[in-house]
Amino acid sequence: MSGTYSPSALPAPIARLWESLRERSRSKRALLLMAPLLVFELLLFVAPFLILLRISLTEGSQDLRYAPGTWSISGYGEVFSTDVLVNAITYSIMLGLLATAITVVIATFYAYAIWRSEGVVKSALLFSVVLPLLTTLVIKTYAFMPLLSPNGTLNDVLLSLNLISEPIQFVPGTVGVVVGQVYIVLPYAVLAIYSVLATMDWGIVEAARDLGASRPRSVLEVVVPQAMPGIIVATVISFAWSVGAYAAPGLLGDGQNKAQAFALVVEKRLLSNLQWEVATAYAVVMLLLMLVSIVLLTAALNYFGGEFEYA
Amino acid sequence: MSEITLAGLEKRYGDTLAVEDVSVTIDDGELLCLLGPSGSGKSTTLRMLAGLETPTDGEIRIGDEDVTDRPAYERTTATVFQDWALFPHKTVLENVAFGLKMQGIGKSERRKQAREMLERVRMGEYADDDPMNLSGGQKQRVALARSLAVNPDVLLLDEPLSNLDKRLSEDMQIELREIHAELEETFVHVTHDQDEAFTLADRIGIMADGNLVQVGEPNEVYENPKNRFIEGFLGDTNFVAGEVERTTTESIHVETELGREVDLPTTGDADALAEGESVALSLRPEVLSIESTDVAGSDGNAEGEQATPVRTDGSTTNAVVGTVENVLYRGSTIRYSVAVEDTSVFVERTVADSGAFDAGDEIRISWDGADVLAFRDDGSRVDL
Numbered sequence: 001m002s003g004t005y006s007p008s009a010l011p012a013p014i015a016r017l018w019e020s021l022r023e024r025s026r027s028k029r030a031l032l033l034m035a036p037l038l039v040f041e042l043l044l045f046v047a048p049f050l051i052l053l054r055i056s057l058t059e060g061s062q063d064l065r066y067a068p069g070t071w072s073i074s075g076y077g078e079v080f081s082t083d084v085l086v087n088a089i090t091y092s093i094m095l096g097l098l099a100t101a102i103t104v105v106i107a108t109f110y111a112y113a114i115w116r117s118e119g120v121v122k123s124a125l126l127f128s129v130v131l132p133l134l135t136t137l138v139i140k141t142y143a144f145m146p147l148l149s150p151n152g153t154l155n156d157v158l159l160s161l162n163l164i165s166e167p168i169q170f171v172p173g174t175v176g177v178v179v180g181q182v183y184i185v186l187p188y189a190v191l192a193i194y195s196v197l198a199t200m201d202w203g204i205v206e207a208a209r210d211l212g213a214s215r216p217r218s219v220l221e222v223v224v225p226q227a228m229p230g231i232i233v234a235t236v237i238s239f240a241w242s243v244g245a246y247a248a249p250g251l252l253g254d255g256q257n258k259a260q261a262f263a264l265v266v267e268k269r270l271l272s273n274l275q276w277e278v279a280t281a282y283a284v285v286m287l288l289l290m291l292v293s294i295v296l297l298t299a300a301l302n303y304f305g306g307e308f309e310y311a
Numbered sequence: 312m313s314e315i316t317l318a319g320l321e322k323r324y325g326d327t328l329a330v331e332d333v334s335v336t337i338d339d340g341e342l343l344c345l346l347g348p349s350g351s352g353k354s355t356t357l358r359m360l361a362g363l364e365t366p367t368d369g370e371i372r373i374g375d376e377d378v379t380d381r382p383a384y385e386r387t388t389a390t391v392f393q394d395w396a397l398f399p400h401k402t403v404l405e406n407v408a409f410g411l412k413m414q415g416i417g418k419s420e421r422r423k424q425a426r427e428m429l430e431r432v433r434m435g436e437y438a439d440d441d442p443m444n445l446s447g448g449q450k451q452r453v454a455l456a457r458s459l460a461v462n463p464d465v466l467l468l469d470e471p472l473s474n475l476d477k478r479l480s481e482d483m484q485i486e487l488r489e490i491h492a493e494l495e496e497t498f499v500h501v502t503h504d505q506d507e508a509f510t511l512a513d514r515i516g517i518m519a520d521g522n523l524v525q526v527g528e529p530n531e532v533y534e535n536p537k538n539r540f541i542e543g544f545l546g547d548t549n550f551v552a553g554e555v556e557r558t559t560t561e562s563i564h565v566e567t568e569l570g571r572e573v574d575l576p577t578t579g580d581a582d583a584l585a586e587g588e589s590v591a592l593s594l595r596p597e598v599l600s601i602e603s604t605d606v607a608g609s610d611g612n613a614e615g616e617q618a619t620p621v622r623t624d625g626s627t628t629n630a631v632v633g634t635v636e637n638v639l640y641r642g643s644t645i646r647y648s649v650a651v652e653d654t655s656v657f658v659e660r661t662v663a664d665s666g667a668f669d670a671g672d673e674i675r676i677s678w679d680g681a682d683v684l685a686f687r688d689d690g691s692r693v694d695l
Contacts, residue, residue, distance in 0.1 A: 211410035
């Protein structure tokens with residue numbers, strides 16, 4: 001192992017072997033460093049998913065949740081034979097797109113505001129983004145009930161201002177679901193975009209204005225393209241989360257929302273109908289759809305100037 | 312017409328006064344350098360001109376228009392920034408075409424104009440490159456091309472050469488001069504580098520503590536500084552403290568820390584200084600001549616007690632004798648630090664001059680009294 005001898009002093013095949021050994025030892029070290037993460041992923045993601053996949057390929061059972069040890073594709077048969085799947089896909093994708101669009105627009109403005117503010121205002125803005133993360137999902141989602149319900153605060157205000165003549169039912173309903181979902185993902189989206197903006201030099205915005213770009217134009221021409229990596233991350237997080245939304249449709253949705261949201265469709269078959277082979281088949285189909293849509297989404301965003309790398 | 316008038320310009324940030332009072336008229340086609348140390352308010356003044364800062368008080372007029380409250384994008388100025396501020400996600404060509412794009416010029420036309428501008432600054436071959444991959448000097452050229460592409464009435468340069476190495480910066484100074492001569496546009500150039508200011512400027516405006524202290528042609532501010540700050544800031548000089556001993560109609564005699572009286576010839580106004588008033592005398596190295604005491608001292612005068620010889624043209628020559636303490640080689644010149652009585656003075660001589668001195672040598676320093684400038688305690692210059 002002494003550093004004094006050079007490979008050229010060795011016969012060529014041995015030198016090559018030596019080189020490849022060194023190469024391998026280096027990658028082994030990398031593997032070792034990654035081991036905790038790999039074990040984590042294997043134990044908590046890959047293994048459960050394989051179990052889930054296995055269950056989706058069993059027969060149904062009258063007495064049990066599924067018939068262990070059997071092989072069948074009847075679960076998938078049921079998934080593709082009703083229009084529940086099409087409804088769930090339509091509903092979830094629509095909710096995903098709507099919540100994502102609203103979230104990313106608000107998050108971009110909010111992150112820009114944090115970036116441009118100073119001192120106490122900046123701290124306050126940042127703190128108010130992080131604050132909701134300290135509250136559990138269920139509680140902060142439920143908070144919209146008293147706020148948005150027919151006899152809730154918002155309706156009271158609108159009624160007293162004579163803007164509406166009778167209460168509007170925001171919750172339970174689709175409006176409530178979208179609002180709740182946006183509220184859940186917004187902090188993550190803001191932080192993703194802000195982290196990119198924070199590294200940006202305000203000077204280039206000044207340069208753009210100096211060259212004749214109006215305020216909105218300078219943001220569009222200079223800030224947005226620079227913030228694109230953050231915007232893409234925010235979009236992917238918002239979309240993936242919203243398509244698989246569980247809490248918002250479950251707590252703030254009406255019957256229709258609950259019957260159509262993908263996660264709730266799975267939940268119903270898992271906990272009420274006790275048809276695990278069907279529930280897991282839905283889950284597998286949903287996962288595949290998610291993968292495909294996220295690949296398509298990032299491809300589309302990359303086309304519009306992002307530089308998002310998968311690796 | 313793009314004559315610029317700044318009147319009583321002031322900028323405060325909370326309790327901090329960045330610019331206190333800047334008033335100047337910049338002629339059409341002039342190249343004005345704002346020169347001053349860090350924190351003197353020169354960049355803030357330029358940013359107010361660009362519209363990137365709003366003045367707290369005062370007025371800015373470009374041509375006949377009051378642009379004081381007009382935002383940067385509605386002004387006919389273009390700025391070259393210190394760190395160049397190139398758009399990182401755009402190509403070099405897109406950077407240069409940006410201003411034209413904002414003016415609503417069509418894609419092919421603006422690309423054509425941008426390409427011409429890039430050729431002009433000799434960056435044509437880099438049109439499709441990522442600006443982040445360029446060297447400092449190249450970024451500088453692109454930034455210049457980007458600002459010139461919009462054909463501004465006024466080009467503002469905010470220390471654009473300070474991030475370049477000395478040689479590159481000197482080359483760019485000459486190029487800037489050429490571009491200025493060619494375009495006949497008004498340039499306002501901010502710098503803390505006096506060599507740069509002297510090379511470039513038609514006129515120099517000296518800034519200190521948020522005030523524009525003096526504006527004038529380079530030789531004028533150098534030879535006729537308004538106050539002690541400018542005298543000390545431009546070039547190097549020796550300030551010698553003293554007290555007025557007596558005044559006559561022809562000269563003022565000052566008792567100095569050099570251990571002898573220094574005579575300042577006056578052209579009449581003997582009341583400029585009162586007896587007993589303390590003054591600081593500026594002895595620039597270039598007005599001091601030095602020689603070995605072996606030659607000069609042979610006339611028998613004792614050290615420090617030489618009589619003031621009066622030349623045939625009537626000017627007086629003062630001289631002192633001191634000991635060389637330090638020799639500093641500075642390339643083309645050698646600087647000697649010389650102990651004279653309680654103080655020390657530095658003098659310079661070019662390498663080409665014959666006869667070098669060593670530490671410990673005794674030398675005689677002499678000067679023409681008319682070349683000495685005097686400043687009062689408050690910094691104002693004595694009008695001799």
